[in-house]
Amino acid sequence: MMEFKSNKGIFQQIADSICERILLGELAPEDKVQSVRQLASQLGVNQNTIMRTFLELQHSNIVENRRGIGYFVTKDAPDTIREMRKEEFTKDILPGFLQQVKLLRITKTELEPLFNQLKENEDENK
Template identity: 40%
Template sequence: MEFKETQPIYLQIADYVCEKIVTKAWNAEERIPAVRELAVQLEVNPNTVMRTYEFLQQKDILYNQRGVGLFVAAEGAKNALKYRQSEFIQKEMPSFFRSMVLLQMDVSDLESYFKKYKKSNP
């Protein structure tokens, strides 16, 4: 995983975990990789992964079953989607909208590009 300097690593890992949950790679009530396992896989410090997991537990995306491990919460996919939508709206859309205004584009100008993207990326 390549990390950007514009966002804390633990939040980028949170996005990665949420993507796994939203795309159903990790399902509700399913055990997820242990802290050390994911840290090795992503080549980061285990403390960073622990911080990510704690953050996602606060968002009711994950839950800890003491002595067993971390699991995707029953409403984890819904909560992960809500979290990612909120992050997108707050962090990415303002820059995107600034570019649209600068380029004198309207939302209707994007519709055909969006449809084409969805067709080629189901």
């Protein structure tokens, strides 16, 4: 069962979780997503909450409803999610990060090994 936090609506947290699964490759483009009933039961939430999640994901072109069959991941979902998250990161997280770098007087030289480590991890996962 998912542990919900109070800073975001439950439907948004579920949508974030589905997006995370898509980015991790657990759900590939054209894969069928669990049904509303299955997901509601698994997460212990109301089916209306799951419907709201799917409507939000559908509105963002991350899933599509195939009438009578269910919801499926769109072919462009991974790219769409990355773009949305980059925008969110740039708007919501990066300014605070840069402010902390400035306040703590962290130099480019001090940050460089961290970015190099990210690059190494990225290369290993290819």
